[in-house]
Amino acid sequence: MKAIGYKENLPIEDVKSLQDIEIDTPKAIGKDILVEIKAISVNPADYKVRAGMPVEGDDWKIIGWDATGIVKEVGDDVTLFNVGDEVWYAGDFTRQGSYAQYQVVDERIVGKKPSSLSYAEAAALPLTSLTAWEMLFDRLEVANDDASKSILVIGAAGGVGSILVQLAKKLTKLNIIGTASREETTDWLKELGADSVINHKNKLSEEFEKYKLPAPDYIVSLNATEQHADEIVKVIKPQGKFGFIDDPKSFNVMPFKGKAVSTHIELMFTRSMFQTEDMIEQHNILNEVSKLIDNGTIKTTLGENIGTINAEHMRKAHAFLETGKAKGKIVLEGFQD
Numbered sequence: 001m002k003a004i005g006y007k008e009n010l011p012i013e014d015v016k017s018l019q020d021i022e023i024d025t026p027k028a029i030g031k032d033i034l035v036e037i038k039a040i041s042v043n044p045a046d047y048k049v050r051a052g053m054p055v056e057g058d059d060w061k062i063i064g065w066d067a068t069g070i071v072k073e074v075g076d077d078v079t080l081f082n083v084g085d086e087v088w089y090a091g092d093f094t095r096q097g098s099y100a101q102y103q104v105v106d107e108r109i110v111g112k113k114p115s116s117l118s119y120a121e122a123a124a125l126p127l128t129s130l131t132a133w134e135m136l137f138d139r140l141e142v143a144n145d146d147a148s149k150s151i152l153v154i155g156a157a158g159g160v161g162s163i164l165v166q167l168a169k170k171l172t173k174l175n176i177i178g179t180a181s182r183e184e185t186t187d188w189l190k191e192l193g194a195d196s197v198i199n200h201k202n203k204l205s206e207e208f209e210k211y212k213l214p215a216p217d218y219i220v221s222l223n224a225t226e227q228h229a230d231e232i233v234k235v236i237k238p239q240g241k242f243g244f245i246d247d248p249k250s251f252n253v254m255p256f257k258g259k260a261v262s263t264h265i266e267l268m269f270t271r272s273m274f275q276t277e278d279m280i281e282q283h284n285i286l287n288e289v290s291k292l293i294d295n296g297t298i299k300t301t302l303g304e305n306i307g308t309i310n311a312e313h314m315r316k317a318h319a320f321l322e323t324g325k326a327k328g329k330i331v332l333e334g335f336q337d
């Protein structure tokens with residue numbers, strides 16, 4: 001099968017950083033299904049791993065954690081899917097990824113693709129939806145009756161923010177304050193349902209004062225957590241809840257002690273990485289998001305479709321994502337004959 005892989009960590013300008021390759025098609029065994037991939041999307045995890053996580057052994061490393069496709073084969077223990085089903089999933093950090101024509105993935109972390117979206121439109125969503133859902137409902141335990149409460153989402157116009165804002169808007173009563181620094185991303189955030197948009201290039205406390213915004217009960221930091229740490233402590237409501245998903249080099253919780261703020265970390269890969277007992281929750285979340293799409297509650301976060309799945313297009317996608325200026329998600333669709 002065709003795939004995109006690499007054997008050494010290189011800057012994205014180097015053509016060897018991501019290469020078109022041919023490898024054997026994997027087989028589905030046990031709880032695995034074999035999926036013929038139709039579209040994939042690109043996440044910051046992809047460039048972080050490609051550039052910074054050394055490859056073990058001599059095999060090609062295949063990354064990618066967002067795919068839509070059709071089930072081609074099922075393992076003996078599979079109960080949730082049949083050959084021919086249309087599926088979507090993010091996948092497992094410890095296995096080969098979705099930059100390939102076929103991929104094996106555990107059925108417990110796969111959901112039914114929304115039927116109202118194309119493969120490309122749907123590919124934008126699995127990883128970010130799982131992250132946003134787990135952060136809001138599993139980590140922060142945001143309740144549905146929080147009519148008087150508000151949430152600040154830092155870096156809200158990117159991949160994760162674009163779905164988190166929609167889920168918060170449609171599934172809770174929270175007042176949503178998002179951050180964006182450009183006209184394009186500010187407009188996008190308002191379209192997605194943010195009640196107010198403030199600029200993360202300015203001090204958050206000054207923006208709160210300028211727009212007379214209430215101290216947020218929840219803060220979710222999706223980007224540059226280290227940069228905003230002091231301001232987060234300043235603006236959050238006493239006894240509030242704070243969560244982050246990015247990779248600060250270090251994070252000190254002690255400044256939160258005065259306000260008794262609880263701190264939460266979300267990692268979308270934890271359930272599959274540790275095969276947790278509730279791993280099937282990712283199947284349930286993906287099916288729930290699929291329903292919300294098909295009944296028109298939320299929409300795709302597709303920002304740009306870069307074209308067919310090949311190394312040249314993928315290098316372009318990584319290079320753009322590395323600028324930190326994504327609006328929604330970047331998607332690639334179909335392999336060239």
Ligand SMILES: NC(=O)c1ccc[n+]([C@@H]2O[C@H](COP(=O)([O-])OP(=O)(O)OC[C@H]3O[C@@H](n4cnc5c(N)ncnc54)[C@H](OP(=O)(O)O)[C@@H]3O)[C@@H](O)[C@H]2O)c1
Nearest residue numbers: 044155157158159160180181185223224245246267268326
């Ligand atoms: N833990 C997990 O499970 C998990 C899952 C997914 C992602 N992540 C991590 O979470 C981070 C965000 O992912 P993503 O897919 O949303 O990224 P993304 O799409 O690349 O985010 C781009 C957005 O970040 C905003 N931004 C840029 N600089 C910022 C700053 N200094 N302060 C605040 N916002 C800033 C930009 O807004 P403007 O253009 O308006 O400035 C842009 O809209 C990445 O580090 C990723 O690796 C973790």
